[in-house]
Amino acid sequence: MQGLTMNEELANIYRQIILELGENPEREGLRDTPKRAAKAMQFLTRGYTQTLEELVNGAVFESDTDEMVLIKDIELYSMCEHHLLPFIGKCHIAYLPSGKVLGLSKFARIVDMYARRMQIQENLTRQVAEAVQQVTGARGVAVVIEARHLCMMMRGVEKQNSSMSSSVMLGAFRDNPTTRQEFLTLISGNRG
Numbered sequence: 001m002q003g004l005t006m007n008e009e010l011a012n013i014y015r016q017i018i019l020e021l022g023e024n025p026e027r028e029g030l031r032d033t034p035k036r037a038a039k040a041m042q043f044l045t046r047g048y049t050q051t052l053e054e055l056v057n058g059a060v061f062e063s064d065t066d067e068m069v070l071i072k073d074i075e076l077y078s079m080c081e082h083h084l085l086p087f088i089g090k091c092h093i094a095y096l097p098s099g100k101v102l103g104l105s106k107f108a109r110i111v112d113m114y115a116r117r118m119q120i121q122e123n124l125t126r127q128v129a130e131a132v133q134q135v136t137g138a139r140g141v142a143v144v145i146e147a148r149h150l151c152m153m154m155r156g157v158e159k160q161n162s163s164m165s166s167s168v169m170l171g172a173f174r175d176n177p178t179t180r181q182e183f184l185t186l187i188s189g190n191r192g
């Protein structure tokens, strides 16, 4: 495979998978599938090619506010690292600014950068929280992710209605029960 681009190597591997599964990669419907699948998988893991610095792009602004900022219902599509099947859900992020606020869209970009990798939900939650903390220098950061895992729905235990909630509380959200409760109350209106 020497000399091939990443995409061609991946496409060859998908062609092999199709063969191993007993299908004919030359039949019309499957002819371009290895290439398409390779492209799709590269898209779904594009978070590996991004860095926090480049996605934030300097969009950190000075501000006197020290009140909680909450961004709710950021949709996320990730891929479980155990089965390479999707998990799909939403992410809520709150932080207590300390002299700096982050451009609104950047929260979604941070979620995507870590979601578009092979993940488990708990690690994704922590990585998002630590990235927000790092970029904003906030007094506290709280992240909750609620997601459904296709590896539990399409296969395995085949449970269609369970969802998983994971949270990470940093700084004031960890130390101060009132602050944590305020955040949980604000996002709880969304559930159900």
Ligand SMILES: Nc1nc2c(ncn2[C@@H]2O[C@H](COP(=O)(O)OP(=O)(O)OP(=O)(O)O)[C@@H](O)[C@H]2O)c(=O)[nH]1
Pocket (backbone or CB within 6 Å): 080, 081, 082, 119, 120, 121, 122, 149, 151, 152, 155, 156, 157
């Ligand atoms: N904690 C956690 N577990 C996950 C996540 N995604 C998938 N899993 C679990 O990872 C586990 C892998 O278990 P194994 O027994 O090694 O794999 P398996 O035989 O395919 O397991 P089953 O899914 O129970 O059939 C399963 O319990 C999955 O439900 C995640 O984001 N967080």
Ligand SMILES: [Zn+2]
Pocket (backbone or CB within 6 Å): 080, 081, 082, 083, 084, 085, 149, 151, 152
């Ligand atoms: Zn899984």
